[in-house]
Amino acid sequence: MPNVICPCGFSVPKGTRCDCATKRAAARQRENDQARGSAASRGYDGKWAKESKAWLAALGSPLCACGCGQPANMVDHVIAPKGDKKLFWSRSNWQPYHDTCNRRKAIKSEGGFGR
Ligand SMILES: [Zn+2]
Ligand SMILES: [Zn+2]
Known part of the structure; x- marks a missing residue:
């Protein structure tokens, strides 16, 4: 019986x-798990969800903060921390924000093409 080469x-x-x-x-599954793990280690994990919510509630x-008049439902960073943990957790760098405005801001700061 001849073998075939896969x-x-x-x-x-x-x-x-x-x-x-x-x-x-x-292997793909493992890579997905790793990608999720690194997203959490960037700071957007349960701790952030908990602390930012508590800060907003306080x-x-x-x-x-953008002035749209909508009630804030999330916390945004005044200066994007870009991996800077100190900036990320610094309360003076936090501002109340609405998620739709946050998305708009993210698109703008990423220079979305013609959007
Ligand atoms: Zn094979
Ligand atoms: Zn707004």
Whole structure:
């Protein structure tokens, strides 16, 4: 029985399926998990959700800092911390914000093409 060479380089008996597809799927899954882990380690994790909510609640019901008049429902950074932990957790760098305004601001600061 001649073997066939799977694209992964593994030689398998003709008619049998190489298990590399399963292995690849598992590897992809692992990569996804790692990507999630690094997003959390950038600071946007449970701690941020908890602390920013508590900070917002302590202000009462603040309005969005952009001046739109909507009640704030999230905390935004005055200066984008870009990985700077001190700036990220510095309360003086926090401002009450509304998520739709935050999205608009993010698009603007990223220089969205013609948006
Ligand atoms: Zn294979
Ligand atoms: Zn606003």
